[in-house]
Amino acid sequence: MTKAMYPGSFDPITVGHMDIIERASKLFDEVVVAIMINPKKTVSFTQLERKEFIEKSCKHLKNVKVVIGHGLTIQLAQELDINILIRGIRAVVDYEYELQQATSNMMLAPNIETVFLVSKPEYSFLSSSISKEIATYGGDISKFIPDAIHNEVIEKLKKK
Numbered sequence: 599m600t601k602a603m604y605p606g607s608f609d610p611i612t613v614g615h616m617d618i619i620e621r622a623s624k625l626f627d628e629v630v631v632a633i634m635i636n637p638k639k640t641v642s643f644t645q646l647e648r649k650e651f652i653e654k655s656c657k658h659l660k661n662v663k664v665v666i667g668h669g670l671t672i673q674l675a676q677e678l679d680i681n682i683l684i685r686g687i688r689a690v691v692d693y694e695y696e697l698q699q700a701t702s703n704m705m706l707a708p709n710i711e712t713v714f715l716v717s718k719p720e721y722s723f724l725s726s727s728i729s730k731e732i733a734t735y736g737g738d739i740s741k742f743i744p745d746a747i748h749n750e751v752i753e754k755l756k757k758k
């Protein structure tokens with residue numbers, strides 16, 4: 599059985615993330631979405647809130663699991679006996695950061711491979727942070743956030 603892990607902040611999950619998860623779920627027997635802590639980012643939702651958002655959005659995908667992560671991504675992958683990491687590339691700006699992460703992971707854990715899935719053009723501009731920014735000013739983010747969680751995300755953001 600081929601297992602892959604999709605690590606990220608998912609603060610919150612967007613339809614761009616969903617597209618990567620759906621495509622990965624066809625490529626691998628099991629996809630574990632891991633909610634990690636990125637020290638470079640200030641988050642709006644707790645890891646548990648983010649987990650619930652992803653679970654509600656991925657209900658139709660029977661081979662997708664969601665876990666709350668801690669520490670280094672490669673350590674979590676090793677703990678879960680996974681040696682494939684999935685990451686998404688939206689545009690050239692993502693490339694340098696992703697390359698640095700993938701290369702440092704390769705140095706630390708040579709048996710773990712990072713597989714990149716290229717974003718669909720219609721999602722290549724989309725990020726959790728742009729969605730939150732638009733929502734903060736009352737803009738419509740219904741095209742950016744999965745239907746299953748859209749209203750909840752907006753309500754929770756109002757209270758933050």
Ligand code: ADP
Pocket residue numbers: 605606607608609612613614615618636639684685686687688692716717718721722723724725726
């Ligand atoms: P991180 O803090 O680890 O970068 P993110 O939630 O921002 O977490 O992103 C997780 C992964 O998903 C990254 O590889 C990122 O490039 C990718 N990603 C984010 N948004 C999109 C999108 N719209 N289309 C494709 N990939 C995306």
